[in-house]
Each structure stands twice: as C-alpha cells, then as structure tokens.
Amino acid sequence: MTMMTIPPRPALLDTPEQDMLIGGRRVPALSGKRFETRNPATGALLATVAEGGAEDVDRAVKAARAAFEGPWRRMKPVERQRILLRLADLVEAHYEELAMLDTLDLGAPYSRTIMGKARAGALLRYYAGQATLITGDTIDNSAPGDVLSHTLKEPIGVVAAINPWNGPIGMSVWKAAPVLASGCTLVMKPAEQTPLSALRFGDLCLEAGVPEGVINIVTGLGDAGAALSSHPDVDKIAFTGSTGVGQKILHAAAGSMKRVTVELGGKSPNIVFADADLDKAVPAAAMAVFANSGQICSAGTRLFVQSSIHDDFMARLAAFTQGIRVGDPLDPETQIGPVVSAVQMDKILAFIEGAHSEGARPVTGGRRMSGAGFDAGYFIEPTIFSHVGDEMTIAREEIFGPVLSAFAFDTVEEVLARANATDFGLGSGVWTRDLATAHRMARGIRAGSVWVNCYQMLDPGVPFGGYKMSGFGRESGPHHIEDYLETKAVWIKLD
Numbered sequence: 001m002t003m004m005t006i007p008p009r010p011a012l013l014d015t016p017e018q019d020m021l022i023g024g025r026r027v028p029a030l031s032g033k034r035f036e037t038r039n040p041a042t043g044a045l046l047a048t049v050a051e052g053g054a055e056d057v058d059r060a061v062k063a064a065r066a067a068f069e070g071p072w073r074r075m076k077p078v079e080r081q082r083i084l085l086r087l088a089d090l091v092e093a094h095y096e097e098l099a100m101l102d103t104l105d106l107g108a109p110y111s112r113t114i115m116g117k118a119r120a121g122a123l124l125r126y127y128a129g130q131a132t133l134i135t136g137d138t139i140d141n142s143a144p145g146d147v148l149s150h151t152l153k154e155p156i157g158v159v160a161a162i163n164p165w166n167g168p169i170g171m172s173v174w175k176a177a178p179v180l181a182s183g184c185t186l187v188m189k190p191a192e193q194t195p196l197s198a199l200r201f202g203d204l205c206l207e208a209g210v211p212e213g214v215i216n217i218v219t220g221l222g223d224a225g226a227a228l229s230s231h232p233d234v235d236k237i238a239f240t241g242s243t244g245v246g247q248k249i250l251h252a253a254a255g256s257m258k259r260v261t262v263e264l265g266g267k268s269p270n271i272v273f274a275d276a277d278l279d280k281a282v283p284a285a286a287m288a289v290f291a292n293s294g295q296i297c298s299a300g301t302r303l304f305v306q307s308s309i310h311d312d313f314m315a316r317l318a319a320f321t322q323g324i325r326v327g328d329p330l331d332p333e334t335q336i337g338p339v340v341s342a343v344q345m346d347k348i349l350a351f352i353e354g355a356h357s358e359g360a361r362p363v364t365g366g367r368r369m370s371g372a373g374f375d376a377g378y379f380i381e382p383t384i385f386s387h388v389g390d391e392m393t394i395a396r397e398e399i400f401g402p403v404l405s406a407f408a409f410d411t412v413e414e415v416l417a418r419a420n421a422t423d424f425g426l427g428s429g430v431w432t433r434d435l436a437t438a439h440r441m442a443r444g445i446r447a448g449s450v451w452v453n454c455y456q457m458l459d460p461g462v463p464f465g466g467y468k469m470s471g472f473g474r475e476s477g478p479h480h481i482e483d484y485l486e487t488k489a490v491w492i493k494l495d
C-alpha cells in the first residue's frame with residue numbers, strides 16, 4: 001500500500017454546533033433542536049447538528065424557489081459551467097478535509113474516502129460540460145398550413161435530494177451536479193448519521209459562486225425527508241436510500257405530482273465461471289462485498305461459483321478474507337472500518353444469527369470484534385456463508401453489512417434464472433474468459449449494471465441505476481440531465 005498522510009482534524013469540527021445552510025446562511029433549526037453525530041469507530045461525539053423540521057424544510061424550499069425565480073435560471077450556460085468548474089477545483093483542493101469528515105462521521109477508512117477525490121472532480125467537470133449541451137429539437141410536422149414546431153428545454157424547478165449515509169460527499173456531489181448544470185435549485189437532506197461533509201460542501205458551493213439559495217442543505221431526521229417529499233412546492237425528488245423509504249416517498253410525492261427518481265437497495269449476484277482468472281476473481285469477489293463494510297447498494301452479496309471450482313474457490317476466498325485488515329479508519333493500512341451505527345450492527349448480527357439457524361454453512365467471520373481498539377466501535381468480522389439455500393433470508397434480503405452468501409451452480413441457464421430470482425436488480429458481476437458466456441450473461445441479467453471481469457465500476461459518463469425494486473431513473477450518463485428538464489413544445493403558425 002502506498003504511504004499516505006492522514007490530514008489533521010477538519011477545521012469544521014472547531015464549530016461543535018453545526019447549522020443548516022438556507023438561503024446562503026448557516027442557520028439553526030427554528031425549533032432550536034439539535035441531534036448528535038458520532039464517530040462509529042470510537043463513539044466520540046463529533047458535533048451537534050441542527051435538527052431541521054417541517055418549518056425549516058419550508059424555509060429552505062422558499063429560498064430555493066426564490067433563487068429559481070431569480071437570475072440563476074436565465075444565467076448563460078457557460079456561466080453555470082464556469083461555476084461548476086470552479087466548484088470542481090475547490091472540492092478537489094479541499095478533498096482531504098471532506099474525506100476526513102466522512103471517515104470520522106461514517107467510519108470508512110481514510111484510505112477509502114480519499115479515493116473519492118478523482119470521481120468527485122470528474123463528476124463536477126462532466127456536468128459542467130452538460131451545462132452547455134442542453135438542446136431542444138426542431139421537428140418537422142404534418143399539420144395543415146405553414147407551421148413550425150420546436151421544443152424548448154427548461155429547468156424543472158426546485159429539486160429535493162434525500163441521501164443515504166454510505167458515501168456522503170460523493171452522494172452530495174452526484175446530486176448537486178445535475179442541478180447546477182440544468183439551472184434548477186436544490187434542497188438536500190443528508191442522512192442523520194453523516195451530515196458533516198454535506199455542510200462543508202454547501203460552504204464550498206457558495207465560495208465557488210453558486211448564488212445564495214440555489215443549494216440549501218437541511219440537516220435532520222427522517223421527518224425532514226418526509227416533509228420534503230410531500231412539500232407542494234418541490235418539483236422533483238432525487239432519492240437514494242432503502243427500498244422501504246423509497247416507497248414512502250413515491251406515495252408522498254403523488255400529492256403534488258412530483259417527478260421522482262429512486263436509487264434503492266440491492267442483492268446483487270456476482271457469478272464466477274470455472275474458466276475465470278481466479279487470481280483476479282478471488283480478491284474482487286471478497287471486496288465486492290466487504291469494501292465499505294458491505295455498506296454499498298450494489299455490493300455483490302450473492303456469490304455464485306461454478307461447481308467444478310467451488311471448493312477450491314471458497315478456500316481461497318476464505319484465506320483472502322481472513323487477511324483483510326479491519327480496524328482504525330485513521331490507520332493507512334486499514335482496509336475496512338466499523339459499520340455506521342449500533343443499530344446497523346445489531347441488524348447485521350441478527351442476519352448472521354438467522355443464517356446459522358436457517359442452516360447456512362459458516363466459512364469465516366460472523367462475530368462482532370472485541371478488544372482494544374474495537375470495543376467502543378461497531379466492528380464486524382468479514383463474514384462468509386456457503387451452501388446458502390436460495391430461499392434463506394440471507395439469500396434474499398439486503399443486509400448492508402460485511403456478509404457474503406455463496407452458492408454453487410452448474411450451467412449458464414441455471415445461474416441466470418437463480419441470479420434473477422430476486423426482487424432487486426442493481427448491480428451484477430460475471431467472471432469468465434469466454435466471450436459468448438460474457439455476452440449471454442450481460443443480456444440475460446436483469447440489473448442496471450453488469451460488470452464483466454471487474455466489479456463496481458462507475459463513471460460520470462455511464463448511467464447507473466436499478467431494475468425492479470432497486471428503483472428507476474439513471475444517474476450519470478448523457479441522458480441524466482433530462483430528469484432535471486421540462487420539455488415544452490412551441491408551435492408557430494407562419495401563414
């Protein structure tokens with residue numbers, strides 16, 4: 001591993017009471033309420049954060065509406081582009097601090113959070129390009145007489161982004177970039193477990209020249225998210241989180257007919273054929289689940305291994321997994337930190353207990369870690385079960401923790417059917433050297449991403465999203481910006 005320097009404690013934490021960002025100003029909640037955010041590796045209090053309620057959401061939506069009606073949406077595309085490019089520079093310049101905030105707030109190792117720097121810069125620059133690529137069409141029509149028809153693209157208005165906790169700064173950037181490119185305005189609610197980097201990001205937006213009120217950050221609990229999703233003056237919701245909350249948001253959004261896109265949970269298959277390059281497939285299969293302590297929506301949690309290599313592969317996978325370094329997120333050698341909270345830890349441990357009682361075969365891991373450096377945090381051993389039945393709970397439900405379920409299979413047809421026998425459809429992996437197998441699997445899997453001989457690749461130019469209960473809408477890619485635009489048809493009679 002390359003040497004890396006752990007940066008100092010972020011300056012933001014010198015202000016132990018963190019307020020929301022509304023209309024360009026940091027303000028406390030109208031109720032005066034605050035909630036705590038803690039470091040899951042140590043339990044230490046990091047800050048108390050303004051607990052936004054419905055009345056704060058209303059203030060933020062009003063600020064976003066006022067900014068939308070102001071000069072912002074009529075700004076030249078090249079000016080919005082310039083702001084996005086400045087923001088890209090600023091986010092990169094301050095990324096050590098942003099990554100450190102996420103490491104402290106979420107528990108992800110600094111060696112991981114700092115890796116988000118390249119992607120954050122690339123996302124903002126990609127959407128900076130998109131700002132100058134918005135086009136309507138001139139469309140020939142067959143109406144009688146001499147009539148022109150064309151379309152105008154207009155920003156949809158006030159967008160609400162509601163975010164999960166598992167990749168905080170990356171998610172803030174991903175949600176804000178299309179808003180800024182399209183000329184919309186934003187009210188963003190970060191998850192209660194990880195509000196800090198979003199607030200720092202909001203400050204950087206102002207520094208980059210984003211006009212006041214264009215980006216608002218309302219910190220708070222689930223009820224702030226609920227207030228946003230039912231607010232009559234929000235035009236669109238971009239939600240990333242659990243399938244259950246996604247369903248609630250769809251209901252709440254129906255009242256005022258908001259546009260909604262939902263990026264939800266997953267139970268993604270990762271499929272290893274006997275002809276695969278196993279030296280690559282073994283570590284990748286482990287890290288497809290264990291990276292970020294398993295708290296990744298598209299984690300490859302259902303590992304299918306072809307029968308002829310199954311036992312050998314599982315032995316190698318167990319050995320690799322036992323060598324993964326779990327521990328202090330601030331140690332540059334650490335690969336995996338704690339899970340985000342006590343609640344999450346208990347949920348994961350209950351799934352593990354259930355797997356034992358349902359008869360899955362434990363291969364490695366399975367316990368909460370204890371001893372010096374572990375007792376105050378929420379550390380769980382990277383855990384593998386083999387001989388998992390397709391109907392067992394750990395084969396079907398998203399665990400969102402470091403737990404892998406392994407299955408043996410024989411044929412392409414069989415594994416396709418079993419891989420698709422899930423409510424979800426977010427990610428998937430295929431390991432083979434055979435071109436025909438790779439293409440057959442890529443066509444046959446019902447999921448938003450198929451990674452062949454790799455896992456978890458993301459790029460600003462390539463769409464990401466779900467099939468089935470993993471949601472709908474695609475973030476990134478050339479068409480994402482359409483979700484932020486209205487299409488208006490204009491007819492002009494010339495005779």
Ligand code: NAP
Pocket residue numbers: 162163164165166189190191192193220221222223224225226227229240241242243245246248249263264265266296297298398400426466470
């Ligand atoms: P979550 O419980 O669904 O929470 C997500 C966000 O929704 C949080 O900000 C939460 O606020 C808020 N919220 C809670 N109740 C709400 C309500 N009734 N109305 C509106 N908003 C509400 O998800 P999470 O536990 O933070 O994140 C883990 C989940 O996210 C997993 O299922 C994972 O698969 C999914 N995820 C999906 C993707 C993807 O791209 N598909 C990416 C990352 C994560 P609080 O923080 O206060 O609860």
Ligand code: MG
Pocket residue numbers: 037038039040104105106193194
């Ligand atoms: Mg926290």
